[in-house]
Amino acid sequence: MSLTLLGLFDLIGTIAFAISGAFVGINKRMDIFGVNVLAITTACGGGLMRDLLIGSLPPRMFENPFYVAIAAVVANVVFVLMYNHQKMPKRMVSFYDQMLFWFDTLGLAAFTVDGVMIGVEAGYADNLFLIIFLGFMTGVGGGALRDIMANQMPDIFRKHIYALASIAGGISMTILFEMLQSWRIAMIGGFIVVIIVRNLAARFAWNLPRVS
Numbered sequence: 366m367s368l369t370l371l372g373l374f375d376l377i378g379t380i381a382f383a384i385s386g387a388f389v390g391i392n393k394r395m396d397i398f399g400v401n402v403l404a405i406t407t408a409c410g411g412g413l414m415r416d417l418l419i420g421s422l423p424p425r426m427f428e429n430p431f432y433v434a435i436a437a438v439v440a441n442v443v444f445v446l447m448y449n450h451q452k453m454p455k456r457m458v459s460f461y462d463q464m465l466f467w468f469d470t471l472g473l474a475a476f477t478v479d480g481v482m483i484g485v486e487a488g489y490a491d492n493l494f495l496i497i498f499l500g501f502m503t504g505v506g507g508g509a510l511r512d513i514m515a516n517q518m519p520d521i522f523r524k525h526i527y528a529l530a531s532i533a534g535g536i537s538m539t540i541l542f543e544m545l546q547s548w549r550i551a552m553i554g555g556f557i558v559v560i561i562v563r564n565l566a567a568r569f570a571w572n573l574p575r576v577s
Contacts (some may be wrong), residue, residue, distance in 0.1 A: 367495030370484050370552055375432065378475030382408040383436035385468040386511050387443040393515050397444050397531070403511055404440030405433055407472075415480050415499050419487055466567065469508065473527070473558035477534040477551045479506035485548065493509035493539050500535035501528065504559075526566045526573060 386407030390400035409426045416424035426433050448490040480503025484496035505521045505528055510518040538555035542548055565571065 370549060374475040374478050378437055378472045378479055379408045379432045379435050381468045382472035382507055384443055385465055387440040388465050389511055389515050391447050400444050401437055401440045403437045407507040408436035408513040409471045410476035410510040411431055411476055411503040414506040436448050470560055473504045473531055474556045477531045477559055478555050479503055481535050497535035501531045504531035526571055528545045530559050530562040533562050
């Protein structure tokens, strides 16, 4: 297992989700404090829920606030860059949607991997259901909290099989490890699977059935 690789996924997920949260906060016309809260919640909320689930207390974000600080810095950089654009130009709307999609996707992929590996490090490698669920919770938890705080329906319940992409990534990790006995390869493979599934779902408008 590569702790360096795990740290890289942590950083990718934190930055990506912090940008995603900041964009949503700005789009909802929140002030700078609200944008920071939403960015930090998006970046750290899934990990907080994961740690509470496995009894890791206090949660990692309070033991080592490095990633909280990273999320706050990213949020303020995004806010400053967007501050002069009080109203988003129409030509920027499509770009905004694409950026939000990609940052959400990168964050989802990175934190799905992160959650599975935290479960493995905590000694639950033999409990495949648990570590896959930890990957899912870490991947989607922050985004779900972000959407609730922004007063919108969480993406995991309505859009592009968001949650299933995370589950597919977690399952892929366990399969790859069983086949190759390498968590490093499993981490990279799971990350790629989430990105592929998300892009295919967006490209072909895959959604789960719903009552009209």
